[in-house]
Amino acid sequence: MIEGFTALYIFMLAAFTGYEVISRVPVILHTPLMSGSNFIHGIVLVGAMVALGHADSTMEQLIGFVGVLLAAMNAVGGYVVTERMLEMFKSSKEKKHG
């Protein structure tokens, strides 16, 4: 179980990690990066699957279904657009080779 202070430590360390990782990003990558971080919170799909997996009543199943649907769109859409944007970032050297 993740409880109390353990959770607080995880929140704290993850928050610093996110801040540090991003702080060295050049402006040219801001849009792909926003898109990439948008993809990463697509992990909500895992939670939505658990919520639907434990749903009993029809109401719970309906909300759970919508949750999984939305989460899948977040994850897949986020991946596709980020990948498309980053695919185009090439330096002059790479251009000449390919």
Added chain:
Amino acid sequence: MVDLIQAIYFVAAVLFILGLKRMSSPTTARAGIVWAGAGMAAAVIATFFIPHMSNFGLMVAAIIIGSGIAYASGKRVAMTDMPQMIALYNGMGGGAAAAIAAVELIKGVSHSAIALDLAVLGALIGTVSFSGSLIAFAKLQGWMKGANRFPNQQAINVAVFVATVACGVFLAFVSQHPLAILLFFALALAFGVMMTLPIGGADMPVVISLFNALTGLAVAFEGFVLQNAAMIIAGTVVGSAGTLLTQLMARAMNRPISNVLFGSFGGDGSAAAEGDAGGALKPIDASDAAVMMAFASKVVIIPGYGMAVAQAQHKIWELAKLLEERDVAVKFAIHPVAGRMPGHMNVLLAEAGVPYDKIYDLDEINSEFETADVALVIGANDVVNPVARTNPDSPIYGMPILDADKAKNVIVIKRGQGAGFSGIENALFFKDNTRMLYGDGQAMASELIQGVKSF
């Protein structure tokens, strides 16, 4: 089995952080998203093997439908429309976090008081992010126009917010009555819509970035409710990274976040700025402009969103290559807020094939304008307006700008006479060394190419 699933979640969390790290450099960025994607795929597959779950048919159906729609739309969307697409997918994530909270609240979150509080808080944030992102999408897509303001708007927004929070407190501490749950989500949806309505299109990138960070937080909170460490870590990392990114964008636009959310742009200041623009606009032919560039030793190109709208980036890159063959040094100068969000213009130029090492940002290029023979401004306006340096009355005063006015000659490609996105007259256009090349961006770029070729 449970241990194996936890181990896979752990690996996924590591891959997310490494992926994000790799996305912070142009040379490794492409690998970064693939790593994060691998982590996501592993985590999703592992989730199917969690014991005592049911409804697998519904689960697979929802994943297939959702993935199909997102894949098709994500592959098709034009690069110019990327910001609103990100807003849309982000809203979906917020909605999913809210849905998790809704299911947990209906079932009755039992394992601790903190879990219940965080479920409600995550639900509030996720729902606001959901409806707010949809409004942001509608505005950038052009389905809704500009800033929608009406009398007493701020007071009404505050009232809705207080009512939402009060309802949330009731859920967390008194009772999870179905009617209270329904009212809570309805109020949160309304608040997301109402807080986004008064914000104008120019400030939308900051708002999208903020909603992105909020969705991350909502995911982290719901992760705690479900006791899922991967969700807690990924959500929190995005929450803090997104907050930093929001600050960076707001700073680049010289718009404090509180101004974006609660202030109004322009208003009284723009009238004062118009007065001292003065002078006359001096037009130039494409062929004359081409000569100027063909015999220059250094040309700096300043593209703005107008170039992307005219789909002129391919022609501009062709022009740049022609100039380079004549040993003219060509550099692209990008303002942090060129395009619709920081980095958007880089994506648009990359799409046209411009290598990223020819693209310079504000700090790198500003000292070079004094040695440039020609600054070619295409589709940019406010980001080269010198009143941001000189006129304290101007609404954009203090915003960092590209010092195009310091180049020996300035050529501005512009569709017609008229003020920029913010409605402010541009003093650069009236300067002695500035020439206006009127016409569609793509057509003018073609004429410039013809002009340069003829020498």
